[in-house]
Amino acid sequence: DAERLRSFRRLWASVVVYERLIAPTARGRRRLARVRPALRWIYRGEFPIRRYDILADIARVTERAHPVPISPTVHPDGRVSVAGRGLYVRTDFWNRVTSGGSYGHTCYVAKELAATAVSLTCLLPHRYELLDALGVDQVVLDPPTRHEGEDSI
Structure with a gap:
């Protein structure tokens, strides 16, 4: 054909x-x-x-996120704790603080959070000596290759 x-x-x-x-x-x-x-x-x-x-x-992570029920335990001394592990993240690489209000605030907030959980790990842009003295576990993150301003977060 x-x-x-x-x-x-x-x-x-x-x-x-x-x-x-x-x-x-x-x-x-x-x-x-x-x-x-x-x-x-x-x-x-x-x-x-x-x-x-x-x-x-x-967007993908946000779609999968959902709240997890927290069942706090109230101890006889009035202290409240949660059965689980905590994570405190601070990634302001452009701001190296060694003392002052922000430094103290970060350390004491981490200390109080550590007191409410089984364990707490802090992810930080640099080492906080006061956290070592307070016995709070911390991991120092590697800074981005370029960290100009807040875009490096």
Whole structure:
């Protein structure tokens, strides 16, 4: 049948054009798009993080988040505690405090939180000596490679 042969030839020609022209061009464009991030990683030691990737991750985490019931225990001395572990996070890398109101506030809030849980771990941008003296566990986070302003959070 002549119509089927013409249809087959058009299909075959389309496949050949795709395989020999369109697909290699698309592969080349994808490879070129990876060159700039690769060079950034090689020379600056950082991966590009796109804003929409961050927003998508935040949206995904927010959708999965749900409240967990807390059953506090009231002790005879009036102290309240929670059966579980606590986490205190402070990531203001641009602000290194060693004394003063913010320093004391951070340390004593962490101390009080530690008193209400089985254990408390603080994730902090630098070591707080007062927390060591108070016996509160802390982990010092690595700072971002570039931390100009609040965008590094």
